Amino acid sequence: MLRRHAPTVARVLLLLAGGVCAVGMVGPFQGVEEAFVPWDKAAHFIAFYGLTILMFAAFPKRRRLDLTTIAVLAGCGIELAQRLTGRDAELGDVAADALGALAVMAPVWVGRLRSDSRRERRRPFAARLAARRVIAAKPAPPPEGVAAG
Template identity: 45%
Template sequence: MAWLAFRPVTGVEGGLPWDKANHALAFIVLTALAGRGWPVLSRAALFLIMLVAGIGIELVQGLPQIGRDADVWDVVADAVGILVGLALLGWLRRSRWRA
């Protein structure tokens, strides 16, 4: 994900047609994986860790050397993805899909 976040913009973008959906999907996956990897973390701690990661990505993208733009709406999309990821984790914990 770091490569996707920090690579130069080429004009040919992959993924979903809407950039914010790409952000949300990335953070759904990251949150679900982090929650499964560190099951002792509280939901609040996981939310804060993931949100700080999203903000960090935007701050790095805002650096002139990166050649990208920081966007507060990307952080909002990240937060939506984090919330969906947390809901997915809750569903997994309640379901028979326990690993």
């Protein structure tokens, strides 16, 4: 039963966390993150790591790379909003936001690499051996302009 409601719960948490991050990053609370994390870039990394994980849980049928791209664009938007409200907008903050979002994708990419090798290991040995022989036994294509035969 919890599985059925998990995306809804994740969406509510995403809205709450996104709102807290947006108010903290754009509002008049400059430097408030130092109470939790002493380095501004680490705070951006942690915030966007968490937001991206929530996005994955909130929208499980969406492509993860698309969700990560949205998170990176949101980080750019927040920096633009900071610039428009008179606060300092830094390229380093955008980089920390992007690295936080992309760090969530790293296990996905590693998992994909592992699943490909697992799929290969599940094939019977004879099938793997035959596939290698077929690849090795294929003759090289003739050079251009030379008739095969």
